[in-house]
Amino acid sequence: MNNNKPEVWLRGSLAKIPALLQPAAHALLQAKEDVEKYTTDFPEQLLWEKPAGRASVGFHMQHLTGVLDRMLTYAAGKPLSETQFEYLKNEGNPETHSSVKSLTEPFKSKMEEALKVIENTPEATLTEKRTVGRKKLPSTVIGLLFHAAEHSHRHVGQLLVTVSVLKEGNRF
Template identity: 65%
Template sequence: MENEKSREVWLRGPLPEIPLLLQPAAHALLQSKEEVFKYTEGFNEALLWEKPAGRANVAFHLQHITGVLDRMLTYAECKSLAEIQFEYLRKEGVENRDVKIANLKKAFAEKVEEALLIFKNTSEAALTEKRTVGRKKLPSSVIGLYFHAAEHSQRHIGQMLVTISVLENKNW
């Protein structure tokens, strides 16, 4: 019999207390969380800030998925970004050898858990409420913001995997 943990998150069944319409976003975020830990297991921290072919480094991807998730959750609450969020955004990918991969992974895992708690407390009726994004107040909705956070994290996990593979010459 196949181990349930070996299946992708979306094939493990519904997540308790998560509204039906948010199940795909929750599954994608949990998949991202698992893959962050899987793909960075044993990663050589000395390579964290390396940019193969001038592309984004592993640190950027880890910082960025956490930052985007945080920003999308803020917009979904109909709030503007705080200065601390702008400061975080400015530092995404900026080399800082004091930053450790364990801390980046922990920060993302915690932000995913925060998102799931928010999802649990979001009514399906609220999902179509209009929201705006950024200083330009671009149009979106609660569900649009949640789904963007989820798919965006998946995209960066894929890019991070390729970066790690190139840096460590791994064949996944």
Template identity: 60%
Template sequence: MNQPEVWLRGSVPDVPFFLQPAAHALLQTQEELEGYMRDFPEKWLWKSVAGRASVAFHLRHLTGVLDRLLTYAEGKELSLAQLEYLKNETIADSTGSEALVKLFRIKVSEALDIFKETPEEKLRESRTVGRKKLPSSVMGLYFHAAEHSQRHLGQLLVTCSFVKNLAASSAGKSDT
């Protein structure tokens, strides 16, 4: 795709003006994630390199943190299911990369739907985060969701690139 980045393609339909940057960042994360995960070797999904988190962890965390931040923006506490998901983000299982990418795509779609329904005055409402009830706002949570997604995408991209090169060199060694 030779398209400009999402933020250079114009407004996301029906998303309020003040939430356009967050929507653009989430959509950019989704597009890049799908591109980098294309043809990713599944056997390397949980591979930790140089003591860093695996690609699978980042995939799970991207979805989980977005879900949790949207919950806080609603003024709610995390559910037992969300706490369990958080606890299991680092634990390897048989979920493949395609399914993990799809879960993030679904969560981004949910976030955009929420953005579309959020009146501007709600963005200024105070919210708290976590067990310590740290102060934030609806807008702060939405923007942190977007920037946190971009941060983990960056980490995933580096790990993904490294692992793909490692897998390719490993495959080359077995051929000789």
């Protein structure tokens, strides 16, 4: 990875991505790069440590994948499946994954899926109404796609802090 590159949003427009969804795609690509950067050489024995009782690196990585999956489902106008509810229930469960790779690979795959969805989302559909969750809270296609991007970045930021604290605390 080239650390001398500017952030993704400063690299120009992304081919095939609708203009109004460029910021969401930029943010998702930045999250992907940052997860790779922060988890490279991360000690596996620290994956499920919870410094100061906060969420573990493993949880953030699972949650990043799960949130993307759920937001894409809602953006498509579909309810969550039992498999998605089961995944949500198991976010943060150390018994489900024991390595950084077993968490980063599904995240990368889901990120690629999200970018394909964004690429294939016609701008004319962005304000279509969608609902979220069992309570059917109101949203729109664009609201869900942007939430997927911003929520991903929120957890990447938390992941960065957790990685930094754990590495520093263990003098890696």
